[in-house]
Amino acid sequence: MTVWLIVFKSLRQHALSTIVTALSVALAGGLLMSVWSIKEQSDATFTGVNAGFDAVLGARGSKLQLVLNAIFNLEASPGNLAWSDFLDIQNNPNVELAVPLAVGDNYHGYRLVGTTPELFHKAEYAPGKHFELRPGGDWFDPGRREAVVGDFAARKMNLKVGDTFHPFHGLIFDEKNQHSETYVVVGVLKPSNTPADHVIWIPLAGVQRMSGHDPNAATDVSAVLVKLKAGSAIAGFQMDMMYNKQGNRLTFAWPIGRVTAELFDKISWFDRVLTLVSYFVALVAAGSILASIYNSINERRHELAILRALGARRATVFSAIVLEAATISALGMAAGFGIYIGLMAVAADIIRAETGVVLTPFAFNPVMLWAPAGFIALGALAGIVPAMKAYRTDVASSLTPHS
Amino acid sequence: MPLLEIFQLKKTFVNPEGFDHEVVNVKQFTLDDKAQVALQGESGSGKTTFLHLIAGILRPDAGSITIAGRAMSGLNEPERDRLRATTIGYIFQTFNLLQGYTCLENVLLGMSFGPGIDKAFAEALLQRVGLGDRLKHYPRQLSIGQQQRVAVARALANKPKLVLADEPTGNLDHKNARKSVTLIREACRENGTALLLVSHDRETLSQFEQVREFEHINQVSPEEANL
Numbered sequence: 187m188t189v190w191l192i193v194f195k196s197l198r199q200h201a202l203s204t205i206v207t208a209l210s211v212a213l214a215g216g217l218l219m220s221v222w223s224i225k226e227q228s229d230a231t232f233t234g235v236n237a238g239f240d241a242v243l244g245a246r247g248s249k250l251q252l253v254l255n256a257i258f259n260l261e262a263s264p265g266n267l268a269w270s271d272f273l274d275i276q277n278n279p280n281v282e283l284a285v286p287l288a289v290g291d292n293y294h295g296y297r298l299v300g301t302t303p304e305l306f307h308k309a310e311y312a313p314g315k316h317f318e319l320r321p322g323g324d325w326f327d328p329g330r331r332e333a334v335v336g337d338f339a340a341r342k343m344n345l346k347v348g349d350t351f352h353p354f355h356g357l358i359f360d361e362k363n364q365h366s367e368t369y370v371v372v373g374v375l376k377p378s379n380t381p382a383d384h385v386i387w388i389p390l391a392g393v394q395r396m397s398g399h400d401p402n403a404a405t406d407v408s409a410v411l412v413k414l415k416a417g418s419a420i421a422g423f424q425m426d427m428m429y430n431k432q433g434n435r436l437t438f439a440w441p442i443g444r445v446t447a448e449l450f451d452k453i454s455w456f457d458r459v460l461t462l463v464s465y466f467v468a469l470v471a472a473g474s475i476l477a478s479i480y481n482s483i484n485e486r487r488h489e490l491a492i493l494r495a496l497g498a499r500r501a502t503v504f505s506a507i508v509l510e511a512a513t514i515s516a517l518g519m520a521a522g523f524g525i526y527i528g529l530m531a532v533a534a535d536i537i538r539a540e541t542g543v544v545l546t547p548f549a550f551n552p553v554m555l556w557a558p559a560g561f562i563a564l565g566a567l568a569g570i571v572p573a574m575k576a577y578r579t580d581v582a583s584s585l586t587p588h589s
Numbered sequence: 590m591p592l593l594e595i596f597q598l599k600k601t602f603v604n605p606e607g608f609d610h611e612v613v614n615v616k617q618f619t620l621d622d623k624a625q626v627a628l629q630g631e632s633g634s635g636k637t638t639f640l641h642l643i644a645g646i647l648r649p650d651a652g653s654i655t656i657a658g659r660a661m662s663g664l665n666e667p668e669r670d671r672l673r674a675t676t677i678g679y680i681f682q683t684f685n686l687l688q689g690y691t692c693l694e695n696v697l698l699g700m701s702f703g704p705g706i707d708k709a710f711a712e713a714l715l716q717r718v719g720l721g722d723r724l725k726h727y728p729r730q731l732s733i734g735q736q737q738r739v740a741v742a743r744a745l746a747n748k749p750k751l752v753l754a755d756e757p758t759g760n761l762d763h764k765n766a767r768k769s770v771t772l773i774r775e776a777c778r779e780n781g782t783a784l785l786l787v788s789h790d791r792e793t794l795s796q797f798e799q800v801r802e803f804e805h806i807n808q809v810s811p812e813e814a815n816l
Contacts (some may be wrong), residue, residue, distance in 0.1 A: 191694065199689040288600020327662040492685045495646060497702030497747070499667050581646045582638075585685065 192493070192506040193513055196486070203478045204514060207471075211518025215561050216470040216525025218464035222553040223526070224533050227545045229450050232258075233443040235380060236541060237411060238310040239285075239438035240422065243275055243429065244409040249439035250448050256287055256409035257442060258381045259542055261295050262357060263289050267436055270432040280421030283308050286407040288393035293351050293488055294460035295359040296339040298386045300393030303328060309413070311380050323347050323373030328389040336455045338383040338542060345371050346384075353388075355398055366397050367460065412440075468564065471518070475511050476568040476574035483507075483575045490576050491584035504577045511569025512562050519558040526554075590658065593620040593643065598652035600638055612638045614808040616650070618653055622750070625774055625784040627794050630803030636787040639807065640753045643785070644677050645669035647722040657750050674703035678744030678782070680773065682756035684736050686728040692739045693724040699746030717779075718772060734765040741773055745780050752777055754786040758793045763808050770796045 194437055237257050242251040245265030254261040276284040285308075288300035306317045306325055306418045317335070319325070324347075326332035335345050345351070349371045369388060377383055377589035394404050414421055422440045429438035439445045466529075482492075530547030538544050600613040612635040620626055630636045641647040643654060645661055654661040657676055661669060678699070686695050696711040715721055718738035720731075728736050737757065744752050754773060758766035770786075772792050778785040787792075787803065794800050 188698065188706075191698075191701075195687075195689045195694075283711075366730070489687055489689075491701075492687055493698070494670070495644070495673075495679055495681075495685070496699055496743075497670055499702075500668045502702070582641050584643075585646075585681065 187368050187500075189502060189509060196482075196510055197318055197332065197513065199445055199484055203482065203491055204517070207474050207478045208521060210471045210474045211515050211526050211561060211565065214464070214467040214559045215519045215522030216529060217467055217555055218461075218502050219522065219526040219551075219553050219557045220533065221457075221460045221464050222557070223458075223530060223551045224545065225551075226551060227549065228537065228543075229447075229569060231545060232450070232541075233446045235446070236442040237380065237382065238413065239283075239411040239442065240414045241412040241425070241438055241442060242325050243271070243284075243412055244437050244439070246435055246437050249437055249445045251460065252409060252437055252439045253442055253445045254449070255289065256411060257446075258543075259289075259299065259385055259520075260381075261325075261539065263408040264437070266403055267410070269405040269407065271409055271436060275410055275412060275425075276279035278421075278423070278425070281412055282415045283411075283413040285309060285408045285411045286390055288406070289357065290399065291353040291355055291365065291396060291407045292357055292359055293353055293386055294343055296336075296343065296384060296386055297357060298333075298388055300388050300390040302390055305387070305411070306334070309411070311378050311382060315378070317378060317382065318376040319373045320376055326372055327582045328391065331367055331392060332372040332389070332390070333369045334387045335371055336375050336383040336385045336387070336542075337377040338538070339386055339416075342372075345374070347371055347373060349410060352577050353396065355396075365584065366391075379542070379544040384542045412438075419421035424544075456527035465502045467559065471561075472564045472568040473517075475514055475565050476571055479507060479511055479569060479577060480572040483572050483579075486576070487579050487584045490579045491581045494579065494581045495585060500577045501531040503579070504573045507573035507576045508566050508569040511572070512566040515562045515565025516558070518565075520567050521563050522558070522561075523554075529531050591619040592622040592624070592657060593618070594645070594653075594655040595619070595781075596644060596653050596655065597648045598639075600635075600642055600647060601650050605735045611809050613642060613649075615639065616808065617625045618806050620751070620783055620785055623778075623783050623798065625777065625797060626786070626801060627797035628785065628786060628787040628791065628801055628803045628806070629794050630807075631789055634803055635807055635809060636803055638757055639803070640679075640755050640785070640787060643751075644679060644753055644786050645673050648781050652710065665686045668775075670702070674747060676750050678747060678749035678752040680737075680740050680744045680754040680757045682753065682759040684728075684740040684760075686736055686739055686743075688728050691727055692720055692731070693729070695739055699743035700748075701810055705745035711746060714745055715739070717776065718742045733760055734769065737761065737765075737769055741769075741776055743764070744775055745782065746778065749782055751785065753782045754784065756788055756790075757786065758788065758790055763792055766790065766793055767796065 242252050242256045245267050251261050251264050255263050272286050274282055285302060285305045291435055293297040302323055310316055326334050350368050353365045355365060363450050426440055429436045478495030526548055534545040534547050594616040595615055598615040601611045604610040631782050642649050659672060672761060692715055693711055696714055697706055715724055718741055720738055758769055761769055787795055
């Protein structure tokens with residue numbers, strides 16, 4: 187009890203430096219936990235996103251580009267493939283579902299993707315989950331200029347059923363490139379928390395035959411989403427072999443999760459740099475604990491001498507200082523959770539806005555246990571140097587003038 | 590058997606010029622249980638060092654100190670700390686109250702390293718010295734006289750066998766000094782505690798039946814001690 191009283195009193199007497207030091211720990215701890223959590227959640231979430239398909243078939247090129255374009259609606263399409271290629275894979279006995287996609291237009295930066303109704307009716311974007319419409323909406327008619335808008339895109343552009351719009355050519359919005367066709371919004375998707383929320387879905391033929399597009403490519407598609415029949419893992423290998431090793435026209439990106447993981451492998455150096463920065467910030471925070479307590483020992487020498495004169499052992503004084511350092515760390519980490527939640531919320535918002543992928547800021551991650559424990563241990567370690575100084579305090583000379 | 594026995598006690602410091610400087614050289618000194626003795630001595634005569642040696646705050650270069658049958662020289666530092674925490678109460682000239690602690694907390698600290706926290710006893714002690722309504726006050730919120738009374742309560746908090754008082758009236762006016770000495774003596778008597786008070790103030794010393802010249806006890810002259 188006495189040691190805690192000494193710690194509490196000291197923290198209160200040095201409230202300003204306690205707050206400033208605890209804040210530096212909070213920033214370091216919040217940053218470390220956020221970087222760690224975002225890294226792990228992004229890794230798990232992105233590699234888990236596959237829109238309910240096993241593979242993507244596209245023009246010859248990078249598998250990663252193909253997946254980013256067809257699944258995440260990022261990047262440009264590596265090229266087109268002929269309608270016959272779509273029919274070939276659709277008729278493959280190992281394929282349960284093949285859905286063609288065509289890209290090339292946008293509406294105020296939101297991508298228009300041409301597809302067939304099978305995407306909505308047959309595909310499960312997550313196990314057991316089909317796309318659903320908000321009340322009052324309907325799916326587009328493949329023969330009409332109708333659109334179904336993803337939840338995020340609809341909210342951002344305030345699009346609702348009955349609204350009309352003119353698409354713009356290209357994947358990047360340029361107001362000079364407006365197409366003359368008018369599309370009617372017939373439905374808005376309920377949130378799926380997938381990249382599909384960012385897309386304006388129109389009939390496949392809409393993109394293929396949009397004015398200004400190459401008439402020679404009017405039957406081409408940008409990619410085909412492929413779902414293999416259950417238990418057809420070997421078929422995946424066979425098709426990988428057929429398209430990627432034996433063939434030289436097309437690319438078969440399979441399995442989607444492994445292809446996405448390549449992206450994280452490529453940017454893993456960035457994770458390591460961020461983590462290293464976080465560790466460095468943690469060391470700086472520990473240094474600030476050391477400095478603030480160490481500097482306060484001189485002014486507290488008299489008080490420490492009084493405690494010793496009252497019978498406190500050197501070990502008691504030592505442990506009080508170490509405990510004080512650990513307590514500053516603990517207080518900092520408590521505040522660090524607030525910073526963590528704030529940073530995670532901002533990061534999750536940005537990632538969702540950019541990709542449609544949803545991170546969960548409040549989800550448990552082991553870093554929430556080991557980071558606070560590590561910081562408290564680091565704080566206690568930083569407290570050892572000032573504690574040694576307090577330990578060596580000369581009682582007699584620090585008490586009163588001799589008479 | 591006396592409560593305090595001192596033989597051949599010596600303490601030397603090294604002065605800034607690097608020369609040894611003897612401050613205490615006491616051949617023999619004893620204090621009986623529950624006795625109240627005042628030591629008269631000039632400033633700089635080594636009285637505080639003498640009290641620090643008795644309290645175990647300083648280690649002597651030679652000689653022995655026995656308190657309540659325990660030889661200080663045979664104890665290591667933690668044991669001396671423990672003996673001080675359980676056997677000795679200390680009243681300092683400048684009171685040495687902890688400024689960030691309330692009156693009650695100051696007194697509680699006085700007992701926490703020794704017999705343990707006894708809040709009711711701490712409150713009773715503050716009540717006894719007339720500060721029952723100042724338990725939650727901080728030292729800065731009290732007059733000098735009141736601060737000294739807190740110091741008295743704290744010195745008695747660990748139910749010591751011996752209270753050492755180092756110029757306890759040095760910061761008080763005559764009227765308060767007299768009251769203060771009366772209070773210290775009464776409180777020690779009520780608690781069955783021996784008192785060894787050092788002072789150079791004749792008014793303070795006049796309140797004691799037993800007054801001894803520190804010069805006669807310490808073989809070092811005040812001029813020498815004060816070098």
